[in-house]
């Protein structure tokens with residue numbers, strides 16, 4: 204089903220969250236809620252139950268702990284609560300968010316080892332198995348589901364298998380993937396994963412949530428370095444009182460419940476995956492007709508966000524391109540790769556393939572205005588992609 208379009212005056216956000224939300228999701232924020240009030244407590248309970256259902260975890264021993272703050276706060280809460288002070292995490296990094304996990308662990312003073320496969324390559328099960336066999340100190344493995352900095356979709360299924368087989372615990376940053384890319388605790392068990400309100404469920408920013416085994420939440424007592432980010436305590440208080448420990452993002456919760464209603468109406472996870480996949484395919488095909496080349500081969504390309512190499516032509520400037528796209532009603536995203544010039548276009552949010560066609564037309568207009576004949580990148584950029592395909 205086509206999502207409700209953004210009001211004409213709002214630009215479309217082709218960014219991986221905050222993203223374009225439906226008009227009714229924005230409208231749900233028009234009322235004020237008392238945080239202590241029974242109505243708001245019921246809203247929190249509904250939100251937790253709905254998220255467990257999406258994760259396929261209703262009948263399993265999992266619970267959902269919402270937490271105030273952006274996604275990084277929830278990642279930090281997950282790491283600080285579940286990796287014990289004498290634990291050791293193996294971080295599978297292939298982009299900025301994997302690197303941020305390692306930085307967070309350093310701040311937390313938790314021992315960790317980084318397995319970095321660079322911007323183009325996913326971590327593979329065989330390598331993880333080898334690393335786990337070589338280091339008995341490792342207690343946890345941390346992986347990013349969709350590495351939003353490049354758009355690569357990491358093979359969490361095969362990684363979960365080897366982690367379970369070797370008796371270690373898996374923590375997943377599924378920030379930009381959960382809700383659209385399948386992540387079902389019945390088939391892909393993990394210790395915990397994290398996501399946030401303003402990604403594939405299409406809510407507004409303000410909180411994230413961790414879905415974790417109850418056993419892990421119980422065992423997390425006393426692990427956290429931080430009161431505000433202590434998931435055990437947040438869980439315990441929420442279960443006993445129905446309340447968030449500190450001021451909740453009431454309007455963001457109300458918006459999220461409306462986003463969840465639309466999510467169910469639009470076919471849940473399969474519906475969302477189908478729409479985002481179509482968004483991606485229409486957009487990538489259109490961009491390729493303009494000469495643009497995506498960073499990743501289609502095996503690893505997520506339906507969340509696509510990285511394109513910047514055009515090689517001397518007249519191309521990302522800043523100018525960005526402004527020209529904005530003038531036409533589209534906010535795009537700069538690249539986040541370490542060694543090549545790139546930019547990104549998100550496929551998620553309340554937008555559909557008709558919008559994506561307009562995005563491609565806007566890119567064509569922007570190129571024309573800049574005097575850039577086509578989007579073809581430098582040959583050297585493509586070499587790395589060929590290496591990935593080999």
Ligand SMILES: Cc1ncc(COP(=O)(O)O)c(C=O)c1O
Nearest residue numbers: 273274275300349351376378379
């Ligand atoms: C995979 C991933 N992890 C972590 C984050 C950090 O979330 P935030 O920017 O909300 O702190 C993001 C943000 O887009 C992300 O995509």
